[in-house]
Amino acid sequence: MSTYSASKTVALPQSVEEGAAFAGRPLSLPTSLLAGGTGVFASLAWACFGLSCLLWEDLGDWSRTHALAIAAFIIAGGIIAATAGGKWLGRFGAGLQLRTPWLLALGLFLTLWEVATAKFAWLPLPFFPPPQAIIEVYTDDLPKLLDSVFASIKLQLGGYAIGAAAGFLTGVSIGWSRSVGYWVHPVLRFIGPLPATAWLPFAFFTFPSSWSASTFLIALATGFPVTVLTWSGVASVSNAYYDVARTLGARPSFLVLKVAIPAALPHVFVGLFMGLGSSFAVLVVAEMIGVKAGLGWYLQWAQGWAAYSNMYAALIVMSLLCSGAITLLFRTRDRLLVWQKGVVKW
Amino acid sequence: MDIEAVSHAFDIDGVILPVLDDISFSVKPGEFVALLGPSGCGKSTLLRLVAGLEPPRSGNLREDGNPIAGPFPSRVVVFQDPTLFPWRTVWDNVALGLEAQGILKSQRHRVDAAIDLVGLSTFRNAYPHQLSGGMAQRVALARALVNDPRILILDEPLGKLDSLTRITMQAEIASLWQRSGFTTLLVTHDVEEAVFLANRVIVFSDRPARIKADIAVDRPYPRHRGDPILAELRRNILGLLGLDETW
Numbered sequence: 001m002s003t004y005s006a007s008k009t010v011a012l013p014q015s016v017e018e019g020a021a022f023a024g025r026p027l028s029l030p031t032s033l034l035a036g037g038t039g040v041f042a043s044l045a046w047a048c049f050g051l052s053c054l055l056w057e058d059l060g061d062w063s064r065t066h067a068l069a070i071a072a073f074i075i076a077g078g079i080i081a082a083t084a085g086g087k088w089l090g091r092f093g094a095g096l097q098l099r100t101p102w103l104l105a106l107g108l109f110l111t112l113w114e115v116a117t118a119k120f121a122w123l124p125l126p127f128f129p130p131p132q133a134i135i136e137v138y139t140d141d142l143p144k145l146l147d148s149v150f151a152s153i154k155l156q157l158g159g160y161a162i163g164a165a166a167g168f169l170t171g172v173s174i175g176w177s178r179s180v181g182y183w184v185h186p187v188l189r190f191i192g193p194l195p196a197t198a199w200l201p202f203a204f205f206t207f208p209s210s211w212s213a214s215t216f217l218i219a220l221a222t223g224f225p226v227t228v229l230t231w232s233g234v235a236s237v238s239n240a241y242y243d244v245a246r247t248l249g250a251r252p253s254f255l256v257l258k259v260a261i262p263a264a265l266p267h268v269f270v271g272l273f274m275g276l277g278s279s280f281a282v283l284v285v286a287e288m289i290g291v292k293a294g295l296g297w298y299l300q301w302a303q304g305w306a307a308y309s310n311m312y313a314a315l316i317v318m319s320l321l322c323s324g325a326i327t328l329l330f331r332t333r334d335r336l337l338v339w340q341k342g343v344v345k346w
Numbered sequence: 347m348d349i350e351a352v353s354h355a356f357d358i359d360g361v362i363l364p365v366l367d368d369i370s371f372s373v374k375p376g377e378f379v380a381l382l383g384p385s386g387c388g389k390s391t392l393l394r395l396v397a398g399l400e401p402p403r404s405g406n407l408r409e410d411g412n413p414i415a416g417p418f419p420s421r422v423v424v425f426q427d428p429t430l431f432p433w434r435t436v437w438d439n440v441a442l443g444l445e446a447q448g449i450l451k452s453q454r455h456r457v458d459a460a461i462d463l464v465g466l467s468t469f470r471n472a473y474p475h476q477l478s479g480g481m482a483q484r485v486a487l488a489r490a491l492v493n494d495p496r497i498l499i500l501d502e503p504l505g506k507l508d509s510l511t512r513i514t515m516q517a518e519i520a521s522l523w524q525r526s527g528f529t530t531l532l533v534t535h536d537v538e539e540a541v542f543l544a545n546r547v548i549v550f551s552d553r554p555a556r557i558k559a560d561i562a563v564d565r566p567y568p569r570h571r572g573d574p575i576l577a578e579l580r581r582n583i584l585g586l587l588g589l590d591e592t593w
Contacts, residue, residue, distance in 0.1 A: 240429045247397050248443035248493065249419035258445070262433045339433050339473045 038100040039083030045107025046076035052111050053132070056119040064132045064139065065118070072110075079103060126308060133309035134316070141310060144298070149317060151293040152283065155211065156325075159218025160279050164272060167223035171230025171271075175264070176256055188227060196221035196282045200289060210290030214283070221282040222275035229271025233264025266340055269333045276329060280322050295321075347373045347396070347497060347529065352405030354391055355554075364554040365391045369405070371548060371557065375496075378523055378530045380540035383550030384587065389533045392555070393501050396531065397423045409497070419443055422495040426502040428486035430474040436485050437461065437470040443493040460492035463522070480511040484518075491522070498523075500532045504539070516543060517568075524567055537587075541579050542569055549586050559586055 050072030053065050083100070086093035110131060116122040118130035137145070173180040174188070196217045207213035237260050245259050287296025295318050302310035330346040354366040365388035373379050381389045395402050398417040407414040409421065422443070430439045441457045444450040450457075461467055464484040474482060483503060490498060500519070504512045520543055523530055534540050540547050541563060549559040561583070565575060584590040 238429075240425065240427060241431065243399055243423075244425070244429050245442070245446060246399065246417040247419070247421070247423045248446050248489075249417070250446035254446050259431070262431070265433070337433070339475060 036083045036086070036097075038104060039079060039086075039097065042100045042104035042107055043076045043080040043083065045104050045111065046072050046079060049107050049111040049114060050076065052114045052119065056115075058118050058132075059121050060118065060125060060130075060133075062118070062130065062132045062136060064135045068132045068135055076107075126306060129309035129312060134313050137310050137313035141313075145314065145317065148293050148295050148298040148314070149321070151291065151297075152287065152295040152318075153321070155214055155287070155291070155294060156218065156279065156283050159215040159283070160222050160276065162215065163219035163222025163279065164226050164275060166219065167226030167271070167275065168230050168268065170223070171227040171268075172234055172256070172261065172264075174227070175231045175234025176260065188224075192224040192227070196278070197285050200286070203286075204290060210292075214286035214290055217282050217286050218279045221278040225274035225278065226268070226271040229267045229274070230264060233267025233271075234260050236267070237263040265337060269329070269337065272329060273326070276326060280325075284318075347410070348406070348408040349373075349392075349396070350406045350408070352392070352395065352402045352407060354388070354395060354400075354402050354404075356391075366395075366402075367554040367556050369555065369557060371560065373497075373529055373531070375529055376527050377546055378544045379532070380544035380547045381531065381533045381550065382537060382540045382547055382583065383535065383555060384552055385535055387550050387553050388555035389550055390501050393423065393499055393531065393533055396497075397421055397499055419447060419493045420496045421499060422490040422493055422497075423499045423501060424483075424486050424490045424503045426505045428474075428479075428482040430477075430482055430485055430489075432474050435471050435473055436466060436477070439474070439485055440488045440492055442489055447493075456492050456494075460488040463491065464488045464518070479507055480515065483507060483515065487519075487522075491526070495528055497529045497531065500530065502533055502535065505535075512539075519543060520567060520569070537580050537583050538571075541576050541583070542571060547579075547583065549583060559583075 050069045053069035053072065058065055079096075079100070082089060082093060082096045086097055089096070114130055117125065117128050118132065170184060170188075174184050175181075199217060199220060203213040203217050204210065207216060241259050241263060242255060245255055250259070283294075284296040284299070287294035288300045291297055295314055298314045299311055302308070302314060326346060349372070350370050352366055352369045353364070355362050355364040357363075369392060381392065383389050394400050395407055396414065398414045398421065401415075414421075430436075431442065434442070437457060438445075440460055441450055441454075444453050444457065458467075458470075461470055464487055466481060466484055466488070469477065469481065474485070477485065483506075487503070503519075504515050507515065516539060523543075530544075532540070532544060545563050547559075547561045547563060548557055549561070550556065551558050561579065563576075563579060565573060569576065581590055581593050584593065
């Protein structure tokens with residue numbers, strides 16, 4: 001058992017600037033130049049990107065090249081200003097200085113991308129659109145894209161919530177009651193491992209609407225890992241906890257609700273994380289086949305019209321949404337399981 | 347509390363392992379009884395039977411004339427491992443018994459009193475992983491005492507602590523018992539602890555456990571560790587256990 005320690009651990013300094021700030025000394029001029037060096041280069045990289053947009057003629061017909069160049073110059077200016085004035089920007093300045101190597105890499109990558117596609121077509125053009133084409137999708141096709149985003153979010157939320165709730169209740173029942181386990185366990189073993197996408201044809205002729213069919217599939221994909229892990233969590237609760245609660249006068253309902261379930265929560269969250277991952281895959285496939293709006297449908301549509309920039313734009317949005325959903329799950333876990341620093345890192 | 351002709355055995359892979367052999371003794375209200383014996387002799391099993399966590403294979407256990415049929419908060423146990431619920435703060439852990447019985451709302455002051463009693467008021471909102479071993483065991487003690495039990499059962503509660511903490515905790519347990527006057531059953535393998543705390547020491551044999559001796563310790567409280575009468579008692583008990591060569 002560790003001795004009582006402060007609830008917030010002290011973060012170790014990650015760089016020269018943080019180290020100096022940590023020690024409370026102001027940076028001397030040569031050190032600050034060294035530390036700001038990456039910032040200067042990052043700014044230069046973004047300025048290069050802006051220049052690369054303007055220096056040569058576009059090989060295709062894109063309307064946002066100029067706007068992109070201006071944005072790149074603004075970003076370059078922002079980086080150099082933040083680098084020079086880092087001391088006054090406090091935590092934001094420190095955070096930015098941590099990220100300058102990434103900003104540098106990003107600037108170089110974008111320059112290379114711009115040159116390879118729009119200017120010299122080293123990559124075959126329709127399949128590899130330049131940055132300005134993707135920006136054009138966001139500025140011109142925003143209503144349709146947003147529509148699809150909201151449709152996907154609604155579908156995903158509904159299916160995931162139903163699947164997680166059903167999986168959790170099933171898992172607790174199997175873990176707690178032997179008779180429930182007797183009946184449900186074989187069903188779980190036989191039907192659970194079947195990938196939800198294999199149910200696609202069945203779902204679409206059984207359910208009245210494509211929306212309900214897709215919700216069913218997502219719930220199925222979520223439910224299986226949540227059930228298995230909830231069950232494992234409940235079954236692995238140490239008997240000592242039950243002994244303690246029983247000698248203190250706990251009834252069976254208290255044992256389930258206030259002992260078994262809280263003790264099983266770490267496992268439950270692993271199950272929720274796995275369920276989230278598999279539900280994304282089913283969401284995209286289900287949308288490609290059935291629905292009238294949604295990111296999967298948008299991808300399919302873009303591919304059908306050979307509008308590859310739309311496809312990439314949708315992929316970027318999808319990645320942000322999925323990443324955001326996982327982050328939300330882990331934030332919730334960190335809040336609820338404040339007593340246990342997570343074993344699964346995100 | 348009466349224990350009559352209790353015998354118990356474990357069934358391990360088809361092999362019956364007898365642990366308790368015809369144990370009988372009575373405990374008067376307010377007594378501090380130490381159950382002393384070598385490791386693995388079955389003392390903890392006897393405690394589990396008294397607590398009501400398991401029924402005995404033969405024999406009867408009675409509390410105030412009523413047979414013990416299951417666990418009940420009048421017979422509270424402090425285990426060797428504090429077994430605090432890691433998802434609850436110290437305050438919530440101590441409140442566990444009252445919450446399980448559904449009377450927490452009207453009795454919140456008892457939780458605060460119990461935490462003050464063990465001297466952990468500044469840690470009421472800490473989580474178990476932030477506590478040291480001694481502090482965790484004190485929280486377990488508070489968790490037991492908040493229920494105002496008639497019988498306090500201690501299953502080698504200080505076994506996992508270092509000897510300095512053990513000395514402090516022994517003094518605390520003794521003063522708590524003196525103040526509240528509940529009946530206490532202490533299982534221990536430490537002869538000095540048994541003789542220092544209890545006013546009656548029951549010595550068990552090796553497995554299957556039989557009662558070897560039932561010794562009254564008549565010294566007044568608060569006791570002194572250097573008391574020669576206690577030292578003599580220790581020597582006698584060690585002799586009973588066959589361990590007095592190095593005296």
